[in-house]
Amino acid sequence: MTVRWLQSRSARKFFRHRPAVVALVVISLYLAVAVAVLLGGVTMEQTLERIGPGNLPGFQGRQLAEKRVEDCAMVLDRVEKALKRPSNLRAALGEIRYGLLRVADRPPEELRALVDQGWEIYDELVESPDLNADPSLLPQIEQLERLTGQLFAPLSGWQSLVRQFRLLLGTDRQGRSIMLRGVYSIKVAIQIGVITAFISVLIGSLLGASAAFFGGWVDHVVIWLYTTLSSIPYLVLLVVLAYAFSGAVWQFSLLGRPLSVDVGNTLIPVYVALCATFWIGPCRVIRGETLKIKQLEYVQAATATGFGRLYILVRHILPNAAHLMLINFSLLFIGAIKSEVILSFLGLGVKRGPSWGIMISHSAQEVINGFFWQIGAATVFMLVLVLAFNVLTDALQDVFDPKHL
Amino acid sequence: MWVYIIRRLAYNVPVYLGIILLVMAALRVNDPIYGFLGKNASREQYDRFAAATGLDQPFLVQYVRFLGDIARLDFTTESWDQPGISVGQLLSTAIMPSLALTVPALLLTTLISISVGMISAYYRGRLPDRLLVLLAVLGMSVSFLVYIILGQYFGAFWLNRWLGYELFAIAGYKPGLIHWPRYCLLPVMISVIVAMGYDTRFYRAAMVEETGKDYIVTARAKGAGQAKLMFVHMLKNAMIPIITRVMITIPLLITGSILLEMYFNIPGMGRRLILAINAKDFPVVQTFTAVFAAVFIVTNILTDVLYALVDPRVRLS
Amino acid sequence: MDQPQPILSVRHLSTCFRTDRGVVTAVDDVSFDLFPGESLGIVGESGCGKSVTSKSIMRLLPEHLSFLRPESQILFDGMNLARADERTMREVRGNRIAMIFQEPMTALNPVFTIGWQLDEALKYHTSLGREGRRQRTIEMLRLVEIPNPEKRIREFPHQLSGGMRQRVLIAMALCCEPEILIADEPTTALDVTIQAQILRLMENLKQRLGTAIVMITHNLGVIAQTCDRVIVMYAGRIVESAPVKQLFHQPRHPYTKALLESIPRMNPGDHGQRLPSIEGIVPSLYDLPPGCRFADRCPRRQPSCVEAEPELEPVDSASLVRCFFPWE
Ligand SMILES: Nc1ncnc2c1ncn2[C@@H]1O[C@H](COP(=O)(O)OP(=O)(O)OP(=O)(O)O)[C@@H](O)[C@H]1O
């Protein structure tokens, strides 16, 4: 079936559409990353870990001198505090870690000497009335940074590459890697997108097709249900549903063992809320299409020859509406990713770990201070994926449904 | 015409009954009283609260009572979170700020998007059109929240620093027309920009669809000029998809205004609803949802009436 | 011999469309003259380019999809319409050259009243006042025999029958008394009695106003009744051009002959016989043969026919034919 489709006219039309092919490649790349994350490429702990000073700009961008000096001072301060607890020095020093960076395994005296040297330079530097405007102080700042760097154990080649990758897009306010958080969020987004879109299209198609196919009261109930649901403004419904499930704890027993799921802390409320609103689109479309297909001769012939109704539904109608499901899947995928951002901002979405929504809502405070790396990174990560899906949807609509407005 | 309006009204009654039913049921999935009092509330506390709020009654009784309240526009139920204040009081203070955002946003979005859509359709296939389509697709792919955050930064912080005085307030709200531009114009502009991404594409498609119609060729054959074709012949025909689109835009704007109200601290209905949800303030959530749905249904009926006004085929059938 | 001046003279008209499968030439090197007061018929199978020819003359084809080849000339009153700007065309359209369209069901704007749509043309091309235009509109509707025109002008197209809509379109085309009327299958959508009425109506108008008519149709009966001269088109090309009598008595091109033979006749002896039809299919515009375009279906085909395309050449004083082996 797939092979046949690849040789068909619509496939040729699709592949002639160059942007669509690019979009497909982009989506595959995102999927690959999502799978890699799922297999442990990036763990949630890593995204929550402090890897350096806060609000470090990406691409090794230069910061204001003042901030550089302060970042050094913070490290000096932490090491100094640890050194003041000789009873469990090892443990105290071990706690100081920035991602892969660990405090160097040197005798405490050496460390103390480094720290003291550092403070000396620091004291000189803070004497200056305006650090930022004085380029003559730059060598001193660099020296301070070098000193601070010596406190840490040198990284192997591979490790320093990894560290550079993590710092590539800078750090957020808590010094966490924006890169890792952005990449991890790909998984979250794709998970939310795929699950919601899949369930919604499934429910919508089944309900839509049965409504049209069986007619009568089934049709009335389905129409009533979707008119009703679509008469509540979408976000209000989302919010109310998310509210209804927040804090809920589901208790059931599995194989005799009692299990309780703290639903409020999972993504389940998000899925329920999104699916409850998203199935309407595919349902309408599939219902319309089924009504059309039902009139076709071969379907009527099949009905006349007495095939089971369900058989006809599955055999003739659903395959003929498959392209519409595909288009709707793609549309809903976009919708889910974008809704996640809004729900997360309202505190009703992702609860643990990063997501683009979490990143964007957290970046509000940074933007006021003129730091755009986090919002920029999350937006670009999201833009590329959503854009790819938009282009893909357009191409699919062009190929399968040219009269679509 | 009146018959038509009454028919539309009658059609929407079961829909509204259904909305209330679904909303009420959904809000009871997770016990609202435990939600409010906390999981560790004692049995007596619970029972007393339930009796006081009428939540101990059977669902059907509650349903009928609530419907009765809505039908009589009786919003005297007390808020849980702010004892002594009725839902109606909250509602009446929240309506104006919300309208001050959504109504101008709707008007501006529609006007601007139609114009841009028409420009795009006019230059169809040429550079301005391609540029506009590209911008629209890009614009659609960015989250609303990003627009809000950046809009606030550049529209308020940055602009104010650059101008040296406060043109737009960073957040907040004051009633009155003189204060409107200061507090509401920036949020309205943000929501217009966001909605434009979706709408211009649609209006362009609607106009392009019209260009190919036989009656447009007829009109050209009569000697009609491009402007006459676009603004008279095509626009009036495109009114039907346009009205449909406006109807689709309304819930989007409501969504948008909820976010904008939250972000810009505007005490409208959306902000109230979200605050109530965070405070587990059950009666406010229930009533506000019902009101949102009612507003929405009324706009639906209005659109149907507009259809009939624009299209003689609907009116006379 | 003192030849009258043609009012419209089309030379080497070639119209191309840009499609996603490349550029196609839907009308290929078409030339003809139209004289004042004359009726010229254009016939041919569906898709041969009749409508495209007429829309090209009016420059009504969408500009982002189509273009005229540079050698095309449409000479009208000292102007070359193939090169004219939109402003000039607007002056000409509806005023000096008017057109009746193929589909009466869709050619009227559904959201404006009949009166408004008729009024529009008058507004562009006459200096009549509001009331004057109304009078003229009613007069025109009466002319095309629409009963009760005072009431009809306030109605919308969907309230009229197909025949009435077609008449409205004719009224619309004629209200500025054009010098040329292009009628693109004005009767195919109508039943036979109304068809006859409409044709009679157009004949009357021609007599009264001296309009030159281009009658496009694939109904040879209509041609025989109304036209003075006929052009036969096939796959974008003119294959034969002759005075109507000559064409019917002595068709030269095998395609014309085949067309004529496929008209049902009411001869008593023919009863029960199958109507002859033309075997084979029209070549696709995307994939034209190098030789004669009709060669595939031609009963008189010779080997040379598929090698080169014949030119359109005179066979006698009045007719032209594009064939190496025309019927004598
Ligand atoms: N917009 C277009 N794009 C591409 N090709 C076109 C377009 N319009 C017409 N054509 C092609 O031009 C050719 C001539 O079409 P035209 O409408 O002139 O046929 P016709 O002779 O009027 O037929 P009919 O009797 O059915 O009206 C057809 O083969 C058609 O495919």
Ligand SMILES: [Mg+2]
């Ligand atoms: Mg035609």
